Amino acid sequence: MKRLENILGFIGILLVLFLGKTLLKTDMLFFRLLIGIGLGYTLMRAYTGFAGSVNRAYNTGSTQLMRTMTFMFFITALLTTAFLFKKDPTSYNLWINPINLGLILGGLFFGFGMSFSSCCASGVLTDLVTGLPRAFVTLIFFSLGVFLGFPMQRTASWIRRSWVSTEVGKQLSGGVFLPDLFKWDGFEGYLGALVLTGLFCSVVSYFAYNYERRRKQNNSFTGIPMEKIQQQSDNFDNKNYGFFSIENYNRLFVKPWTLKQGAIAISFIFVLLMGVTKAGWGASTPYGIWFGKLLMVFGVPVETVSSFTKMSPSVFELPFFEHPITVQNVGIIFGTMFYLLTAGRLKEAFMEEMHITTKEVLLFALGGITMGLGTRFANGCNVGALYTPIANFSLSGWVFLIFMVLGGVLGNVLAKKFNSSEATSSTSSNA
Secondary structure, three states, X not given: OHHHHHHHHHXXXXXXXXHHHHHOOOHHHHHHHHHHHHHHHHHHHOOOOHHHHHHHHHHHOOOHHHHHHHHHHHHHHHHHHHHHOOOOHHHOEOOOOOOOHHHHHHHHHHHHHHHHHOOOOOHHHHHHHHOHHHHHHHHHHHHXXXXXXXHHHHHOHHHHOOOOOOHHHHHOOOOOEHHXXXXXXXXXXXXXXXXXXXXXXXXXXXXXHHHHHHHHHOOOOOOOHHHHHHHOOOOOOHHHOOOOOHHHHHHHHHOOOOHHHHHHHHHHHHHHHHHHHOEOOOOOHHHHHHHHHHHHHOOOOHHHHHHHHOOOHHHHHOOHHXXXXXXXXXXXXXXXXXXXXXXXXXXXXXXXOOOOOHHHHHHHHHHHHHHHHHHXXXXXXXXXXXXXXXXXXXXXXXXXHHHHHHHHHHHHHHHHHHHHHHHHHHHHHHO
């Protein structure tokens, strides 16, 4: 079966590339497909995701993923400087998001939802391959949440207006652009912004490291089995090297990447995306558009959908594969599948979470709709309100991180109590 999956994986790669190049309307859409495939492949092969940074820490004590993400934040910001230094920052679509009540509530809502659905805006796409029932329910209600949040995002002052802004921030979305705070540093503010970003990353890593240390000291640390596998040395000896050997195939296509390798790969993909499109990584807005299209399939007029969302009818009338972020999101699904197929793990991974209970469906629905609403309040998801803003030197990304973690902790506490009560009731009914 593994050999068959391997073959199907390479056939699938060639087929998707051929069809993408042939059928997608523009070269830019094809580029978006390639970016999505790269992101999906990396997220899956490095077994990483933004939701895991909080969920893993709370449930197992491991903060390795969270610390790795701060490394990724700094590397990406450093690389992004190459585009912005000596350039007009307003010529890029930088996500300098407003700092306001919407950002705070959005972070809390999003973190809360992550804990119940065990995924996030990008993770729900990879999980469609590895946890279809959970991810499918989450995606439906995530899309509903985004759709319901559209009119508030478009009109509410507590989402649109920033409490504090800087010079460049006012020209963009109204938030704080960190280089504006350090115009005196001799490098247009980017040296000071990088130092401050590094300081923020160090503070988060310090607290994460000490939290993990305390969990180990009180024997509540369980760790992540996959993280241990990722840290195992390669033990490669070129004396026995054979290009077409099974050992070399495993090194090239099967062995999981470390979290740090994944972080570096995502950083470079992000920078490539920004260099070509002049914008960062977003994922969640199309979910609301998909929900609107679904309503139209069931007979709801586009004028009604447009009137409710306060968005142009053309947004919902645009063909599915002509929306750039939609194509990129589909690419993430394909990238996930390509890794699992070439690694011979697709069937195993796909079957792992096929059975869910009715109560789990309700919890995943709750997680999905709160995440969806959270993205509209915060003007983005874990990539649109966290990663991209931090990489773009927006203070809003760090504010979102704080409240996303708080929401994640709250959600995990409630989820743990719910699961404990379920286990107690099950024991009582079986007694």
